[in-house]
Structure formats: C-alpha cells, structure tokens
Amino acid sequence: MILKTRLFVDQPVGLNQSFELNSDQSHYLLSVLRLSDGNLIGTFDGHNGEWAAELHQISKKRVSITCKEKVRAQQNPPDLWLCFAPIKKARTDFIVEKATELGIGTIIPVQTDFTNSERIKQDRLQAHAREAAEQCGGTYVPEVTAMHKLSDLLKTWPEDRFLLFCDEDQVGTQVDFDALPRGKWAILIGPEGGFSKAERTRLNNMLQAHSVSLGPRILRADTAAVTALTLWHHRLGDW
DSSP states (O other): OOOSOEEEOSSOOOTTOEEEOOHHHHHIIIIISOOOTTOEEEEEOSSSOEEEEEEEEOSSSOEEEEEEEEEEOOOOOOSEEEEEOOOSHHHHHHHHHHHHHHOOSEEEEEEOTTOSOOOOOHHHHHHHHHHHHHHHTOSOOOEEOOOEEHHHHHHTOOTTEEEEEEOGGGTTOOOOGGGSOOSEEEEEEOOTTOOOHHHHHHHHTOTTEEEEOOSSSOOOHHHHHHHHHHHHHHHHSOO
C-alpha cells in the first residue's frame, strides 16, 4: 500500500492506536489537502514503522487518526553522524534536508574557528528533518542537536567512532573508500573559510580520523555534505 500523504507523530503508533493531531497537521489535512472522514494517510513515529491511519474529523479545525494496518517496517539508517559548520540559512536548511533523505543518524552543527554563524534555530532545523522524512518515505527522523564547539566535541570524541575529515587541502588526491574500516562513523564538513591550521593539525593527529578529498575541485559546504554522504553510503552505508 502506497500512501501519498505521510505525517510524523510524536506518539507511539500501533494497531488501533488513536490520537488527535496538532493544529498545524489538522489544518494541512483539512484545508490544504481537503481530506475528510475515512481517508487514509501514512503515519510514523520514528520507531515503529509506517502505519495506514484512518482520518476522523472531530471539529471544523481538528482531526484524529486511528492506525489500521502496518504498511512498512521500521528502517533505521546506519549509525552515522554529520558534523557541519552552519552557513547561510537556506543552505543550512538544504544540508539538513538532504542528509535526512540520504540517511543519517544524528546531525550536529559545529562552530569552528572560521564559522560565520554563531547560532542556529535548533527547533526549526529539527522541523526540516521531520518534513524531509515525511517527503522521502523514511521511517526515521534524525536528531538535530544544539550547536557544539568543534574543540569541545573533539575533546569527548568516542574512541569507537571513526571520523571522515573532509579536508580541502586534500583536493585532487585519490581516496580508496573500500579500504576504510566498517563501524560507527561521523562525517565532518568545514565552513566556507576552511579549517584553521590548529584544527587541521588536531584532526590529523586523531587516531579515529581519516582525511579525505571529495574530488578534484573545492566544493561549497552544502555540496560537500551531499557528496561525502553519497560516497560514504555507497561504500560503507546501506545502499
């Protein structure tokens, strides 16, 4: 069963589970899509797969849904983090959206020495991740964390997680992705100004870090994020 309309809900879904949708979701179903009693939509909570749910209008502006049938098993992405330095608003939104579509476990904005943006709107970026999961057919919504200073993040870096350090100084060099070890990974994308000398030295001295090139040309940060995720998934991910 293919359901064109899909909504993420923050309550556990399961057979015969019923709950009222929030005002924004109700407005979208009633006023935008013009759905009515008995119509089916897809719903998922990020943990229990996707369910076909029947819509019930309980007022002019609010609806509830009841889960009727499981239509897709839960599919979680690999245990992969994306660490990136936020850039302009629209392009940061793009990174979160495309990372969710490609498959990511956690999205971590980082503040580097040359990061232009000093703050993010975490709730807004998390909403973008939810919307991207709804649109792409995913059953998992990655967590978008608060912004971390890169130096602080590296201080507490897990010993069992490898780091794919996308280093613009490596542009043009060949990388054998098949030789990279399997396991828990993170991808690090720097700001448009690049990494500082101190940051690059620290990263290159990390036992878990693997410095790589993303091709013969220097990429914009948003292009680099999509490229790195694509290469990683093709060699080490679930594609």
